Amino acid sequence: MDDIGRRVQAGKPLRRPDILAVLAEVQQQGPWKLLNLANRLRREKFGDTVRLCSIVPGKLGNCSENCKWCAQSTPSAPGVTALGRTSCGEISQAAVAARQLGASRIGVVNSGLSPSARDLDDVIAAAQAISETPGNSIGICASLGELTDKQARRLADSTIVRYHHNLETSRRFFPNVVTSHTYDGKLRTLKAAKEAGLGICCGGLFGVGESWDDRIDLALTLRDEVQPDSVPLNFLVPVPGTPLESAEPLEPMEILTIIALYRLILPDVDIRIAGGRESNLRGLQSWIFYAGASGCMIGNYLTTAGQTPQADLQMLKDLNLEVIGCKHP
C-alpha cells in the first residue's frame, strides 16, 4: 500500500494491476491501510473542507426508461411514482433553502430519457429565477438525461453551470440493469455537455449486482474518458416494486472500500457521496470522509428521504470539517 500511495502522490495514475493489488490486500488484511491512505489523499487535496449539494426534482416519475433500480421507471416499476412537475417558484425556494443549509450547488433533476422543448425551457427559466434571487449565490446544475449538441449549448448559454449525467456502472454490466438506452448514448451526452462548456458531474450506483471489476472499470472510464469535475457515488436503496427490490444491501465496509478506491484512482476529483448513505452505512456515515469523500448531498433524494440536514451539519461540525463553496463549474 505504501508504494501505491507514493505512486498516487507523485501524480502517476494507478494501473489496473495496482488497483487489483490494493483490493487483494484489503481482502487479506481489511481496509484500514487503504482508508488511511485515502484520508491522507483527501486532506492533501481538499484540506479539512467539504462541499455540499442538494437536488430538487424538476419533473418526477412516469419515465419511459427501464433502469432496474429506479422507482420512477414506468416499465420497471409501474405505478410506484406518479408524474409530477415542480414549479419555477418551488425550485427557486428549494435553492434558497439549500443555500441556507450550506449547499454550494443545487441540481435540478428530471426523469426521462431526454428533455422535451418544454423541459428545457422550464429548467432554464428556473435557473434564471434562482440566479435572480437576491443573496442566493449557488451553483446551478441540471440533470435532464441525454442531450443533443444543440440542447447542451442552450443550457451552457443559460445560468446553468454544470451537467449531471451518471454512467452508473461499467460498460460491460450496464445492459444487465438498463436496456432502454445505451452506454454510448451516455458518453455522447457527456461529450456534448463538456464541449458546450458545462462542468461535468458523473458517477455511479453500487449494489446493483456489479462486480469489483465493474467498479474498477467505471472508475477508469471516468478518469480516462470522461474526466469529470465531480463524481457522485450512490449506493442502492432497494425500492419495493422495482426489479431490484430484493437486492442484498452492501456492507458498510465494502462501501467505504469503494469510496477509498475511487479516491486513489481519482485523487484530484471532488467525490461526493449521494443516495444510500444513511440506510447502508448506518452508524458509519461520518466515515465517508475518512474513506476519501470530499463532499456529500444534503437533504432528501428524489425518491428516498435523507438524514435531516441538522444531523448532517452536526456530523460535519463534530468532524471539524468546514463547509465551503465551489468556485469552478
Ligand code: SF4
Ligand atoms: S434512472 Fe432516470 S432514466 Fe432511468 S428510469 Fe429512473 S428517471 Fe428514468
